[in-house]
Amino acid sequence: MRAFFESWLPSPTTANRREQFRAAFGALCGILLTAIVSQLLLRSTHAAAFLVAPIGASSVLLFALPASPLAQPWSVIGGNVISGLAGVACVRWFGDSLPLPVLAGLACGSAIAAMFFMRCLHPPGGAVALTTVIGGPAVHAAGFEFVLLTVLADSILLVLMAITYNNLTGRSYPHQQQNPHANPHATKDAVPTVRLGFKPEDLDAVLQQHNQVLDISRDDLESLFMQTEQRAYQRRFGIIRCADIMSRDIISAEFGTPLEDAWSEMRAHRVAALPVLNRARRIIGIVTQTDFLEHGGLDDYRSILQQLQGFLRKSGVTHTEKAEVVGQIMTHHPTTAQVDTPIVDLVPLMADSGFHHIPIVDEEQRFVGIVTQSDLVAALYESRFAEAAT
Template sequence: MSPLSRFTLFRPILPGSTLGQRLRACLGATIGIGLTGLACALLAGQGPHGLWLVPPMGASAVLLFVVPTSPMSQPWPVIGGNAVSALVGFAVAQVVGEPALAAGLAVGLAIAAMSLLRCLHPPGGAAALVGLFAAPSATLWFPLAPVGVNALLMVAAAVAYHRLNGTAYPHRAIAATPPQAAPPESRPSFSAQDVDAALDELGQSFDISRDDLERLLRAIEKRALARAYQDLACRDLMTKDVISVGEDASRQVVAALLASHDFRSLPVIDREHRIAGVIGQRELAGTGTYARDLMTAAATTTPDAPALGLIEQFARGRVHAVYVLDAERRLLGVVTEADWLAVLTRGLEMPAGATPDAPRHTASTISR
């Protein structure tokens, strides 16, 4: 925590921000506004000492350099929101003579136009007033130049600044992993539909995109789950009574064991009781007579390894069982998807702050 952030007055309002980020945002806004003003003045033929900059750019700078991930800070909202709103204000000035009524209509209609065109941008409200007040002395090109040109240059400055700063802009939300992409025991406890339903229930707008919100919630849930299970080791989950076959076991023996116990796979053990591989229905489809000819590499771990780390192995592919080995690669036990599902189910049902218990192991649960 930064020194200033310990004081309430200096604590950033937006979550995830730091003092260093705010200072860099100040520098970015300084450079962005300065370069935009200078470029616009030169384009207008006013020379380097002229200023051809509209006030809403100051508000746009706050969004562009402080909260670049906001949906209202993206290029189209910045450019479209400012230009469209200035055009609305300019148009209102042509038909409404009462200043107070015209100001209200300009801002209200600008919000409606930005919403319809998917370019909602808070400084657009100010841009509408700028277009309204500039109308008596400006031409129809005013919403495009200087307002549109200002916004375009501000976006270009923001893109350059964030690239130099190592920040991704324009921001593209990374979609959260859908629940069906992971095995049942590692699936999040909420769905994308739950996020939408919760937003509808709250009935409020938040300055974060829908995808970013779901991604944040899933990251929080993952950390909460890791904290709940961080002390659980593989030895706490493993089944010790593991049915295995030797390297010389025939295809027929392996097939009979798999069928009789309804297992997905069996470990193949050498004469020193070290694991040599794994064999299941998929391997039986290959060519070969004995287990040593058919087996594939087994997913393995150690007794002291965190049990939570096994979820990644289950999620990576067609791994249904991870075998626990000692330092000599001798088979001690197995942890299956069924074991993790049993623990996770108990964990979701227990009170907050409680520690999940390991399941009671029986031979009927191994390698299923």
């Protein structure tokens, strides 16, 4: 009997207790502030006049599932308002000729069709449409005014609360859709990590065959598949960490290192980048050959030597707009990795995002080494060779 009932339960959520509390407290704050502001704006003391019940369902999506396509601002505002308008239209046109159950079904069905058409599918929208049918004489009398004032105000206010709260608590909202396979070189070639294994078109074909609405964006789903492949690779080949392959005796620079000195160090040691450290040996930036070329205006190969010499040479004056030290041309806040980060996690960064050097830091965020593309390729080759030998 217990197994029978458990078969009806969904799988346990993967969110930890902290995330569950974050979502619950966010909904509390969101509904509370929405109700207070809406009451002040609409100047009513009756709850039904300034707060609609479906907004509670919207709060579940906005605070517990902020990455869901069903919880994005246009989905919430457009879905609720368009559904409300569809419901009011059904009441106005068919309210006197159809029984209440039929009218309720027609309102919800029309709302879903309209949300699909307007690309703003939002489950609480069905509740908004139903409210316009069973809300009683007051809602029927208000009609479109009820939707364009109360429903619209509540939806906008709740979205504003969600934007503020989610971003303050570490959840990006609105959720930014990113192409995980965008080529950093702006060419049509697929990034290296998808030239083998499953491809985006494979996922598109499966989703089309699945033919159902998913509560996760396509890009997020693809990213999850890629991360799953990485974990499977780790399990198959063992875990090699950054500390195992990184270079430790690294030439570095400080913010005030003169450009000429930094360039000379890079040339002398035949490296393409220098990590920039503060006195506590924490990473504050990285300067690469590309930074020198871009800031030096070296776009004409015929005069590149003269321009580079002029760029590196000190101006000799106290105040100048010309860059003179590393800190003025470095890339601030570069991507770093921990000493115990599996090297498989660096593959997307170097292969897809175009990074050639990843500074490595310890648990106190102090610089301890660097991993280059050459280090990564050699390590992956050795692990593959070792697996083939066994």
